[in-house]
Amino acid sequence: MWQPDGWDARLRLGVLTPHADVGPESELQAMAPEGIRIHAARVPFGGMAARGAMDPTIPLAPVHAFVEPPHIDEAVALLAAAPVGAIGVGFTSSSYVTRVDGERELVDRLQQRTSGIPVVATCAAAVAGFRALGAGRVALFDPPWFNAELNRLGAQYFGSQQLDVVFHAPCGLPSNQRSINPPEVYDWVLLHTPDEAEAVFIGGNGFRTVGVIAALEEDLGRPVLTANQALLWGMLRAAKSQTRPDGYGALFGV
Template identity: 75%
Template sequence: MWSVDGWDVRTRLGVLIPHADVGPESELQAMAPEGVRVYATRVPFGAMAAGGAMDPTIPLAPVQAFVEPPAIDDATALLAAAPISAIGIGFTSSSYVGGPDGERKVVDRLTERAGMPVVAPCAAAVAGFGALGINRIALFNPPWFDTELDQLGADYFAAQGLNVVIHTTCELPSNQRSINPSELFAWILTHTPAAADAVFIGGNGFRAVGVIAALEEDLGRPVITANSALLWGLLQAAHSATRPTTYGRLFSAR
């Protein structure tokens, strides 16, 4: 009798994203299983202009500033006031820059401010690889990550005990809205070495979740993206048993 109105959900999740980015919440909501809804709050990001415009490569200073108080702390408090169960940080690169210790400090600080679990995508990816029994990974980052940020990503995962057999930025147009799933699929399929047991695609603003299933089928190995890792971690933190069925082997892992 009544039309769907969006209120009938079992689990509500929050995500903190750069102010001019629509990628993380788009992908998270696309993957979210029935009964799960995602709510986003914007955080100022100095490397992104109106309309999501960025330079071909993003500088490290605003990447680090994204997770520094007070802006993200205040945004976290506002988001936590909503009836949600957990909050995700939709931003990979600050974890790369801060390393595991820096990421942990940010998560602990925001968790205290929120009064609920806060999840970072890189830490969730590490936990996901552990749940899948994976040690050797191929790391692919967005074209707007420069060589230094890409190296910091490799250093991050190495510090967490993973063997990064290859790390590089994808040679695709350096513009979020110019990323084509078919081109991303072909590039990763071509550049994934046999020595890698799994693939990680960094960058929460990098359009990637649509190719997970196809890549896993052709590569015969798990594929995790920043946003699939974040959703997996958020569902765990929210104690939700529901999982997507078409976005990779990660969601079968416990």
Template identity: 60%
Template sequence: MWQPDGWDVRVRLGILTPHADVGPESELRAMAPPDVGLHTARVPFAAMGRGGAMDPVLPLAPVRAFAEPPGVDEAAALLAAAPVAAIAFAFTSSAYVIGPRGEGHMLARLGERAHGLPVVATCAAAVEALRVLGAGRIALVDPPWFDDTLSDLGRGYYEDCGFEVAYAAPCGLPSGQTLIGPAALHDWVAPRVPDAAEALVIGGNGFRAVGAIGALEATLGRPVLSANQVLLWAALRAAGAETGGVAGYGRLFAHP
């Protein structure tokens, strides 16, 4: 007689996302089991316009500013007032610009504004996932709207964290969130991952990628990590929730 109404969940996660970006919450909702609640706070991001419009190349200044006060701090404080168990920072490129140390300072600052709730971030989550999987040498593919400078900063981020980067480049598909699908991503990425890479990392929370994870793992025979996939994994862990209920989105969720 009664229909599901979204109240009966085992855990609620808060998401911080750029104000005009629907990518993170779309992919997170696709992956998360029905008993995981997702609640999003929007953060001003100067590089996105109405309808999610972006320039073909992402400028660095607004990327850095996204991770700085006051916008994201105020959003985290408001989101922490809701009954969420952890907060996830759904943005990749700011970590590339500020580096692992800067990302750590940002997480500590946001944790304070979130009244002590655990806060996880995409790149730090990817690093933890790679260590859990035992992968020390990676291939890194970023969105088409990341230029060579930002992609090189991404390479430097992972190298600073102790990984060897066998390949790093922006994806050569058309630059636009709605212009890319899982099949095209698979076909572009698969032949470019070198045999030396022990795992593939796909950066960019606004990059449509999770639908291709299973196919890429089948083709490559290696773990594939994407921005929103590792963010969900880290947020569930931070909330003390099981991760094994996520099926079809990579071997990471099956790892004990």
């Protein structure tokens, strides 16, 4: 008699996302198991304009600014007022530029505003995922709007976590979020993943990638992690939820 109204959620998860980016919440909700709802809080990001417009490559200064007080601190406090079980930072590049220590400092600072709700950073979740999978040699692929320097910082980030980055590059695709085509992502990653890589990480929470995880894993024969997939995995663990998505990669089996 009554139609579903979204109120009967088993678990609600929050995500902090750049103000004009709909990618993180879209992919997270697409992957979320039945009964799990995703709720976003928007944080100003100087690298994006109205309707999600960006320059061909994002400058590093707005990436730094995204995780500095007060905006992200205020956003997490507001999101933590809702009944969410964990909050994710949906912004890969901030971890790249602030490095591991800066990422940890950010998580610690934000958790002071959440009344005990755990905060999960995307790249830290990916590192934990690689360790859970037993993968030590990884290939790193980033969005086309990450320039060579930002991609290099990403390789340094993972390298500092005792991972051997055997390949790293921005994907050679159109540098426009709306122009990203999953088959082209699949083809580019498949072509450029070296044999010695034990796993793949595709960075960028605003990069349309989760739809190709299963196909890449089947054809590459190794685990594929993406920013939003790793973030969801980390948030489910932080919220002590045993439920997992159907599909979307080997990561959800560990």
